Amino acid sequence: MKTSLIAAAAVMLLSFGANAANTMKPHHEDALDCRTCHTTKGKFQRPEAETCIECHGGMSEIPTDPNRWDKNPHSSHHYEDLLECTACHSEHKASRAICSECHIVEFPNLK
Amino acid sequence: MKRRDLLKAAAILPVATLGMAHAASADKKEKMSFDEVYDLIIVGSGFAGLSAAYSANKAGLKNILIIEKMIAYGGASAICGGIVCMPGTKLQEKHGIEDSAELLVQDMVKVGRGFNHPELAMTMATQASTAYDMMMDCGVEFKDKLLRLGSHSAPRGHIPSNASGGGIVVPMHKHLLEKGIKFQNRTNVSAIISDDSGVSGVAVQTDFDSRTGKFAKELTYKSRHGVVIASGGWGSDKQFVKTTMPVYADLRTTAQSGATADMIKSLLAAGSLPVMLDMYQLGPWGSPDERPAGPGSFFSDYAFSEGIAVDPKTGKRFVNELSSRRTRSEAELVVMQKGTKETPNYPFTFCSEETTEHAEGFHAAYRDGAVKKSDSVAELAKRHGVDEATLTQTIADWNEIVKGAPDPFNKPLDVKTELKAPFYSFRLSPVLHYCMGGVAITPDAQVIDATTCEPIKGLFAAGEIAGGVHGMDRLGGCSSIDGLVFGQIAGRTAAKYKANA
Numbered sequence: 001m002k003t004s005l006i007a008a009a010a011v012m013l014l015s016f017g018a019n020a021a022n023t024m025k026p027h028h029e030d031a032l033d034c035r036t037c038h039t040t041k042g043k044f045q046r047p048e049a050e051t052c053i054e055c056h057g058g059m060s061e062i063p064t065d066p067n068r069w070d071k072n073p074h075s076s077h078h079y080e081d082l083l084e085c086t087a088c089h090s091e092h093k094a095s096r097a098i099c100s101e102c103h104i105v106e107f108p109n110l111k
Numbered sequence: 112m113k114r115r116d117l118l119k120a121a122a123i124l125p126v127a128t129l130g131m132a133h134a135a136s137a138d139k140k141e142k143m144s145f146d147e148v149y150d151l152i153i154v155g156s157g158f159a160g161l162s163a164a165y166s167a168n169k170a171g172l173k174n175i176l177i178i179e180k181m182i183a184y185g186g187a188s189a190i191c192g193g194i195v196c197m198p199g200t201k202l203q204e205k206h207g208i209e210d211s212a213e214l215l216v217q218d219m220v221k222v223g224r225g226f227n228h229p230e231l232a233m234t235m236a237t238q239a240s241t242a243y244d245m246m247m248d249c250g251v252e253f254k255d256k257l258l259r260l261g262s263h264s265a266p267r268g269h270i271p272s273n274a275s276g277g278g279i280v281v282p283m284h285k286h287l288l289e290k291g292i293k294f295q296n297r298t299n300v301s302a303i304i305s306d307d308s309g310v311s312g313v314a315v316q317t318d319f320d321s322r323t324g325k326f327a328k329e330l331t332y333k334s335r336h337g338v339v340i341a342s343g344g345w346g347s348d349k350q351f352v353k354t355t356m357p358v359y360a361d362l363r364t365t366a367q368s369g370a371t372a373d374m375i376k377s378l379l380a381a382g383s384l385p386v387m388l389d390m391y392q393l394g395p396w397g398s399p400d401e402r403p404a405g406p407g408s409f410f411s412d413y414a415f416s417e418g419i420a421v422d423p424k425t426g427k428r429f430v431n432e433l434s435s436r437r438t439r440s441e442a443e444l445v446v447m448q449k450g451t452k453e454t455p456n457y458p459f460t461f462c463s464e465e466t467t468e469h470a471e472g473f474h475a476a477y478r479d480g481a482v483k484k485s486d487s488v489a490e491l492a493k494r495h496g497v498d499e500a501t502l503t504q505t506i507a508d509w510n511e512i513v514k515g516a517p518d519p520f521n522k523p524l525d526v527k528t529e530l531k532a533p534f535y536s537f538r539l540s541p542v543l544h545y546c547m548g549g550v551a552i553t554p555d556a557q558v559i560d561a562t563t564c565e566p567i568k569g570l571f572a573a574g575e576i577a578g579g580v581h582g583m584d585r586l587g588g589c590s591s592i593d594g595l596v597f598g599q600i601a602g603r604t605a606a607k608y609k610a611n612a
Contacts, residue, residue, distance in 0.1 A: 046318070069478070069479065070475070070478065076277065077273040077274070077275040077277045077278065078183075078185070078189045078190050078275055078276070078277035078281075079183060079184070079185065079189060079277060079281065080277065080281045082183075082184055082185075082281060082284055082285075083182075083183055084182065084296075086182075087182045087183055098182065098183060101367065101368060102190060102367070102402055102404070102405075103402075103405075104402075104479060
């Protein structure tokens with residue numbers, strides 16, 4: 001068992017290089033590969049907000065679910081639509097709402 | 112260009128090498144090459160930075176870059192309440208309010224305890240109308256009412272229609288994008304670069320992560336018209352606050368996490384003259400029951416204005432609730448000192464339901480639990496540990512004042528609201544809010560050299576990073592107008608500056 005796990009890991013390392021450890025969101029896994037979002041040549045860079053918006057639409061098209069503290073970051077009176085998607089949403093690590101720096105927030109469905 | 116080569120080029124004055132500045136300047140003649148070139152670089156994307164870009168663009172500069180260290184644009188300006196105190200606007204005229212720049216300066220000097228640099232205070236007040244015009248041009252909308260904040264002799268607080276600084280910075284940001292101004296976030300300025308002719312650019316770290324300090328590349332950007340620093344204060348820089356003002360070391364702060372001392376250090380390293388770096392403003396509307404500058408602080412401006420604030424130990428009012436932020440904060444600290452860690456004595460402000468109906472922030476503060484409802488004097492007294500009979504008398508006394516009896520504290524009353532149950536109360540505990548000090552500037556926003564007391568060529572500063580406008584403390588709703596006015600001035604002065612053009 002142990003050997004086969006290591007072997008599997010080695011195969012993954014070979015096929016995906018340094019990013020082998022990077023997980024993807026379940027709804028992305030089937031449809032996307034690395035280059036769907038990392039479109040620039042050479043070293044991977046953080047995708048522009050437009051990359052997300054192409055499929056998901058802009059913030060105004062994705063209302064935040066009703067939540068305990070009535071917060072609606074996709075219609076924030078501080079930033080409106082000037083925030084980049086990656087300000088809060090991450091693909092390869094846990095997402096983190098930047099409003100939590102100042103506000104009490106609770107977004108059970110934050111992706 | 113590698114950092115090592117940069118230092119060799121020696122046109123740079125990094126923070127850590129303040130003591131080496133003179134040795135470095137000997138090498139200045141070596142020609143420096145830059146990775147990117149702009150007409151004007153502005154550091155910071157809040158009120159001051161946006162205003163600088165607006166006026167520089169009006170003055171004809173095209174290739175303007177606004178640099179922001181954080182992911183989110185707008186800094187403190189985007190997250191503040193957005194109240195702008197301006198005398199003599201059309202809105203004041205519409206509401207029949209008599210006011211003038213001179214009256215505002217009088218208020219500023221009183222609150223600043225005379226420490227204000229008079230020319231700077233006068234410049235801010237007399238040019239406030241240009242900020243109003245700029246905001247109108249950018250599509251900013253204000254509510255159809257004016258708020259009198261503490262120690263202002265007239266209601267002159269203009270409130271953005273969405274009751275947030277975002278109601279100002281977002282339309283301005285979008286207006287500037289339409290004009291072709293470039294914005295670059297996640298970019299840390301690590302040093303101000305100068306050559307023989309003056310300040311000529313900045314060294315930056317791109318893709319900067321403010322939480323870890325990691326970045327992708329170190330680059331140098333040339334700015335033909337000098338550099339405008341509009342980077343705000345350093346309220347969240349614990350070490351710098353503690354070092355400059357030890358007794359404020361443990362105060363919570365309203366500053367966002369990006370408000371560090373990096374730019375003030377870079378400015379000092381570039382030879383700027385500091386003024387009042389140890390002066391900080393405390394916000395009297397802080398509360399132990401919410402994070403600093405939460406919604407309750409906006410609500411409490413109304414409670415201070417139409418209700419009263421009480422010391423639980425005495426059951427009586429202890430300050431003019433519309434006195435300056437410093438007077439109120441100091442009075443609150445005295446009240447708090449009567450308590451102990453086990454049994455704290457937090458002062459509280461409260462008002463009637465009628466007041467809550469038009470107070471921004473009330474809904475959220477009540478929902479989140481910072482503002483509490485009491486259905487009777489007995490309940491209010493019990494909640495705050497006050498003697499019920501004394502509190503009943505204090506409320507009765509206040510209601511006489513509302514009817515016309517003299518107020519021993521002389522609070523101005525624009526709205527006369529009788530205090531009656533149900534009451535809505537909010538505990539108070541001052542928070543560190545604003546850096547009064549900064550670099551010394553001229554009335555045209557040129558940064559002053561510490562060794563010559565003359566302007567440094569090509570270095571301009573506006574907003575919280577500059578000191579002196581307000582003296583040792585400031586009025587509410589006046590840092591916004593400070594940034595908006597001096598930002599515009601800095602942009603105009605930079606546009607005229609030709610040394611590197």
